[in-house]
Amino acid sequence: MWLGIAFLVLGIVAVVMQAWLWSFPMVPDPGGPDPNGKSTAPKHWTQFHRIVGLAYVIIYIIMMREMIPRLWEYQTELPARTIIHAVMGISIGFILVIKIAIIRWFQHFGKALPALGTWLLYCTVMLSVLSIPYAMRAHGIGMASLASGVEKIRSDMPNVDFDEEIMEWANSLPEIGNADSAEEKKKKLVDHLATKPALTKGRRVLMTKCTSCHDLRTAIARPRPASAWHSLVVRMARKPTIHAPINGEDMATVTAYLVAITPDLKNAAKKRKKTAAPTTPSDTATAALTAEELAGMKETYDEVCTECHEGEKAFEWGAELKPEERTIEAWTQLTNSMTEEMGAEYSETQAQAVIRYLHNVCGDATPNGACAP
Template structure:
């Protein structure tokens, strides 16, 4: 199944599970006939729950049918996220078996166990989909840029850096068809040994992508071999999405730098030994804090320790607080004198 199909199926699975759970809550608000083991909820409600249950079961069986055969092709230790997917998938299966058994053959347990099992299914479903969808959604977002004419033109020179001397082959690899095939190899074969997130976590140089693909292909030769043409196709696709990966990494790096600068600024402000004027410090405090929120917010939930004060100031700087070192020192001293005494 394509990446888009996987995303759609995952969303449907989550929506069906959510709808079934809340309809179940509504159903159990009606009286329960303990003698006949039957809810007195309206027939339409019972039918709706039954239909949603069948849909949920069908999607689950389809996903497990697609997942379990892939497990046999792993040649390295399963990635942590794959282990989590597997554990959740097995847990959902076990809960489904118990719930179906209770509803069909052990009705005397239905009133007690059915709501608990339904909630457990919902929780497992949310966690399972929550672990899987973000990586596929990110890849779906990244691949759009890879097919743009500008990126495909740029790819020609990058493939040469990766060691591909044949200009005609570079031109072919830059076609939409070959890039699409490279994406299919990534989503169908590369993820047999790697979690998709681990592939997309950071960009690489063209030569590094080529070396990585060759190394991984050599490991898969006995189970899911990737021929040389497909190796170049997936290499081309990974090179094509690398600029978008780089933007993500740069953003994360900027956020880390901003956090480090905030801590340094707060540390420097704390170590200043300027004369303390309570009235002037209060004025600075009011000006700085009112840039983003009401002063009453600070009074309602003030810092109670030095650690909380430092964390508060660092967060303010990260959020865009504009202040000199002297102003931050005055504001911190004012809060120390006002809230920490």
């Protein structure tokens, strides 16, 4: 993230200095390398401009060494934002090659340098706008919310049923492996994960291993409960990869980091939802459903609702109500609460399908008060 910010600052400084240096007149320089003449700009500022340009090129090379292999080995279809990001990055390299070639060998094209510098700044700004905000978001909003994040880990992660590979790694740590009981081991594991070194490690896993196959915006698009983050991380770790595998420590620390930044993700989701109108029951919400319609709505429920929690959660909520309280309005209210409190994102059509499905299998008119998928 800081490398990207430095890259943007250097790009702006280089172009501003270029505009200023070109304001100095050129004087004839017979026999010199540049047929356009020799600039009368102060030499120390000209040298400083070259140093800024060199630093810009070095940072670009460092970033491309990281990004080009990732782009080449990306295992999922590239989102539009990532494609634009890649095009801007490649364009910067193309313009840099042209600029360096003009400066070194083709000075008679020197008058094109200001225009090339302007295009270079445009690509740099576009590249930064598409990457830095999401890098800052993944950073936990500058890690300023670590205190609340640690509390979130301590309160939510004891309820997680940790994967065997995570527990194998945890047992290799003396302070955890020597614990007398499984419950004490879990407590010590949670305490270990609720530390700055563990969260720093988790952020690094997210920014390197997770983004090998996923766009960062996709990875942290919505908040999830701790158990859902754990399930998601374990499921992703089990997928075949040509990159470095995600081991037990990686799974544990990145899960903890995602849990820690969940309050920030939730706040961001709430801001996005403020302008969205809440779902209201449709006129056909209580109409009878065919088997095919019910199957389609169940598929929608499984798709959008299990992103954040287990599929049984809604039915557990419904089972706590009396049969006559499981009205279409009650299910609508629950669906709206998911968007407002959990940041769930689904269309109006999907919301209506979920409401009708839940009301059909766990509603106020189901036979014998049944409430089950």
